Amino acid sequence: MGPMAEQSGFQDARYAQAVTAEIKRLSQNRHVRIVHVCGTHEDTISSNGIRSLLPESIELVAGPGCPVCVCAAEDVDMAIELARQGHTVTTFGDMIRVPSTDSSLAKEKSEGADVRVVYGANEAVKIAGENPNREVIFVAAGFETTAPTIALEVLRKPPENFSVLTSLKVIPPAMELLMNIEGFAVDGFITPGHVSVVTGTEVFQPLATKYGVPCVAGGFEPLDVLESIRMILLQIEEGRAESENEYRRVVRPGGNPVAQKALSDAFDLRDAPWRGLGIIQDSGYFLKEKFSDFDTRRKYDFSPIDSIDILPGCLCHKVILGMIDPVDCPLFGKRCTPADPYGPCMVGHEGTCRIRHENLVL
Ligand code: SF4
Secondary structure: OOHHHHHHOOOOHHHHHHHHHHHHHHHOOOOEEEEEOOHHHHHHHHHOOHHHHOOOOEEEEEOOOOOOOOEOHHHHHHHHHHHHOOOEEEEOHHHHHOOOOOOOHHHHHHOOOOEEEOOOHHHHHHHHHHOOOOOEEEEEEEOOOOHHHHHHHHHOOOOOOEEEEEEEEOHHHHHHHHHOOOOOOOOEEEEEHHHHHHHOHHHHHHHHHHHOOOEEEEOOOHHHHHHHHHHHHHHHHHOOOOEEEOOOOOOOOOOOHHHHHHHHHHEEEEEEEEOOOEEEEEEEEEEOHHHHHHEHHHHOOOOOOOOOOOOOOOOHHHHHOOOOOHHHOOOEOOOEOOOOOOOHHHOOOOOHHHHHHHHHHO
């Protein structure tokens, strides 16, 4: 929250009313499209009815901010092939349910493959240490927030039977992709607070400057989101386009240098596939060549298959880009539910379709 909110506290209804009144004043009934790129923000917004507090002229859109949703089918297909080959495949809980071209890790597990849910790369390293005769693969999906923990495990020289299949992404190139979609207007970005903890808010300044679009790193309380919207509108009114920090109680100037060093020591940035969005330049963390022994892609042979990112009828590519509301997908709540997800956006707690479904049903 901004300084006023920090003084008022998180639960101050009067402050919330003051911020919403200020949002209304600043919006001046002009259409303003604010995009966030974080599943946790969408959860805060949807579960607290933030959109209903805003003037109708303010559109608050969920962009590509769910790591599981943007994990390319080809990455999941590789993990599935390794599981089918009899190796131990470990990953985060949401990842095992992600539908891919013709299966999912959960389906492979139900058919006898050794697929294990872990809370982090350290747990996968431990499994490798305890099972020296097995090859243990950790499927790493996530953004700048998650990537340092994986970098640290590789830098600590894990057992030789451990490797990482990276599906790790960086957010600013995806935001730039949005800015270049014809007809896709963005008047301001709420940037992810937890990514900013690692990177600092400075990484968003080039985008703000190049496209004249205000960016505000927001926290995850409802008041954080409202305050971030107010700060964006204030920038618009004052004709500024800066990368500002609403989440000052957590995000420090310059971010976290220790985490940044781990990232630059372990990874190179290369072009990466995003589900439904295609290849985005310099948007993925891949292990440096000197860590080839721990790089799943270099360690194993894969049979080439034509991976299918978006299954027939699924509109996740449009949901991920904020072009449609999940309820506009004909499969929403019918063929596709949290219990039986057809597309990746219905899988995890950061998926836009899953969040929408839970808030409609509850
Ligand atoms: Fe994809 Fe399911 Fe969402 Fe439709 S409802 S866009 S199939 S995740």
